Amino acid sequence: MRQRLNRRKRQESGDSKDRWMITYADLITLLLIFFIIMYAMSRLDVEKYAIVTESLQLTFKSGDSLLEKGSGITGSADKYRSKNPAPTAPGTDNSTANKNANSGSTKPLTDREQAFRKQEEQLQSLMKVIQEYIKSNNLEDQIFVADLAKGITITLSDRFLFDVGKADLKAGSSQTLDRLASLFRKLDTVISIEGHTDNQPIGRGSRYKDNWELSGARALSVLRYFIDSAKLNAAEFQYAGYADTRPSADNSTEKGRQKNRRVEITVLRQLQK
Known part of the structure; x- marks a missing residue:
């Protein structure tokens, strides 16, 4: 009877020593999954990225700067006090647009x-x-x-x-x-x-x-x-x-x-x- 109890204790102690391997295996598995997800997210769709960047550039170029008392990107902010000229449409001659804007917005010099x-x-x-x-x-x-x-x-x-x-x-x-x-x-x-x-x-x-x-x-x-x-x-x-x-x-x-x-x-x- 005493031998049987000693044998059971040795088996239980051996099992407890190997339990850390389960936790370690779980950690390695989670890290592997994490890196797979990161790799998948790092692969960009070049065509979609180009479309997004072009859209952002056009939006900010056509916007009227708020820092210069403009009407903002959407054109709704302080539009009645905007002092910047309206954005020119694609294909419009910038020099002509600037001349038109200056002729209408330039204040006459004081005495x-x-x-x-x-x-x-x-x-x-x-x-x-x-x-x-x-x-x-x-x-x-x-x-x-x-x-x-x-x-x-x-x-x-x-x-x-x-x-x-x-x-x-x-x-x-x-x-x-x-x-x-x-x-x-x-x-x-x-x-x-x-x-x-x-x-x-x-x-x-x-x-x-x-x-x-x-x-x-x-x-x-x-x-x-x-x-x-x-x-x-x-x-x-x-x-x-x-x-x-x-x-x-x-x-x-x-x-x-x-x-x-x-x-x-x-x-x-x-x-x-």
Whole structure:
């Protein structure tokens, strides 16, 4: 009897040791099924895929963008406030459609916008005339013109305008200043005149206390010429002296100091009220 019980216990213990193989076999079977399903799903119908992608592309191309206050893909969203042109039908000339849309939707320019546009045309014309004048009179080393963000800047070297340490205009500078005055007369904007010096102290023979007084006096001399001699409108001018605080070159060299001794006349991008 005891032997029979021991034999049954050994059989039961052997069976329990092999039960993990059933779970393992089930897991392997499930994984195999999973990969078969994934493989089956990964096989695309190329023709159906092409049809779907083409349909999506046509839908989004013909839609009116909501981000630009359009009426959306379906054409029903905010359709009364849509600012985008209607989508063109296949075969329609895009250039013709754009011209038609622009002719009907473009807003007319305001008076201020038209004034700014007119002023910009005048500034570009002014710059070309001055460039031609500089070239024809061989003044490249004494007069410089540049189109900056604030306006058209005409830089005059101090050698062209003044003697050393003085603020009285040279007689030879009147021809150029008269030419500039004739151009300024046609403009309706503000003209800024700025005097600049190098960082060297004023000599004993000068009547000016320092570079601040000298730079301001030189700018004022140019301003006085435009107002008193050329009879331009004083309300269209402003002037300032900056001494050596705004150098355009290195003050440690003679060539750099020469560039810093200058008067800048800037026709500002600014409308008169």
